[in-house]
Amino acid sequence: MKLTILGSGAATPTLKRGVTAQYLNFNERRILIDCGEGTQLQVRRYGVKFQRIQYIFISHLHGDHYLGLVGLLSSMNLLGRVNAMHIFAAPELELILKQQFELTYVKLNFELIFHHLTAKTTTLVLEDKVMTVKAIPLKHRISCYGFLFEEKIKERGVDPEAIKEFDLTIPEILALKAGKDVMRGEITMPNEDATFDPPKPKSYAFCTDTKYLTRLVDEIQGVDYLYHEATFLEKEKDRAKATFHTTALQAATLAKAAQVGHLLLGHFSARYRNTDELLSEAQSVFPNTTCVYDGQEFYLAKNN
Numbered sequence: 001m002k003l004t005i006l007g008s009g010a011a012t013p014t015l016k017r018g019v020t021a022q023y024l025n026f027n028e029r030r031i032l033i034d035c036g037e038g039t040q041l042q043v044r045r046y047g048v049k050f051q052r053i054q055y056i057f058i059s060h061l062h063g064d065h066y067l068g069l070v071g072l073l074s075s076m077n078l079l080g081r082v083n084a085m086h087i088f089a090a091p092e093l094e095l096i097l098k099q100q101f102e103l104t105y106v107k108l109n110f111e112l113i114f115h116h117l118t119a120k121t122t123t124l125v126l127e128d129k130v131m132t133v134k135a136i137p138l139k140h141r142i143s144c145y146g147f148l149f150e151e152k153i154k155e156r157g158v159d160p161e162a163i164k165e166f167d168l169t170i171p172e173i174l175a176l177k178a179g180k181d182v183m184r185g186e187i188t189m190p191n192e193d194a195t196f197d198p199p200k201p202k203s204y205a206f207c208t209d210t211k212y213l214t215r216l217v218d219e220i221q222g223v224d225y226l227y228h229e230a231t232f233l234e235k236e237k238d239r240a241k242a243t244f245h246t247t248a249l250q251a252a253t254l255a256k257a258a259q260v261g262h263l264l265l266g267h268f269s270a271r272y273r274n275t276d277e278l279l280s281e282a283q284s285v286f287p288n289t290t291c292v293y294d295g296q297e298f299y300l301a302k303n304n
Helices: 039-045 069-078 091-103 160-166 170-177 234-242 248-258 276-283
Strands: 002-007 021-026 029-035 055-057 085-089 112-116 123-127 131-137 145-151 182-184 187-189 203-207 225-229 262-266 289-291 297-299
Touching: 002 039, 021 039, 021 145, 021 203, 039 069, 069 091, 085 091, 085 123, 091 112, 170 182, 225 248, 234 248, 248 262, 248 276, 262 276, 276 289
Parallel strands: 029 055, 055 085, 085 112, 203 225, 225 262, 262 289
Antiparallel strands: 002 021, 002 297, 021 029, 123 131, 131 145, 145 203, 182 187
């Protein structure tokens, strides 16, 4: 599972940072999270094969989080895409995109399947055999959602030595993987004697844009990686509150309380020439913090 930061800045792109966009390969589910202006340039720059993207999640309809979408979808169309694209976003985005393409006489050769985000509480919005995605309502100036990506628990592993020693059949192996004991006449083989626990399911939470929300602690408890906005330093906390954003210190406080594995900070105001102070502020509370930059890659494992 691999996360690529495509844009890490807030509001407007700069020469150093694009605006918010991330590419997540989650068990071969290829996902774009937000799509700020210039995202299609960023995916090319950082080697993302964007025709493989299956799902797009848009947190909210401020321009720095979705204005790159028309260009990206248009390029996909020009380059021959035929596979449907699933888009999870506020209902208004469907209207925006349909009007844009209609008014410019563009006919897409692939289907856009819209999944409207309207719930007031955390809601399961996508599930398949290996993963789930939940939309988490955030607190911003307009409707906004974070996203929690979770791997499903895998089956138990069966000890190869047990398979060999007891000459286990395929049905017996399948029963053990499902957590059941194996019966041979009056003899029982306890499941724990022949199996081992599966790897801990991996998880990733994406939370931007939002004011400081303590209720997120329960929503994201124990995730391997948390990406949280850190638009301002703590000395600008009044401005952060007024604009419904978060400081680096506040994000770190959430990460510590939620016992996450690793905190990724982004969505930095262009007023900061570098992220040294933001990082120092966050690490004073939660040492396992990284201020992300465009093109940075993370492999989602608890201790990576």
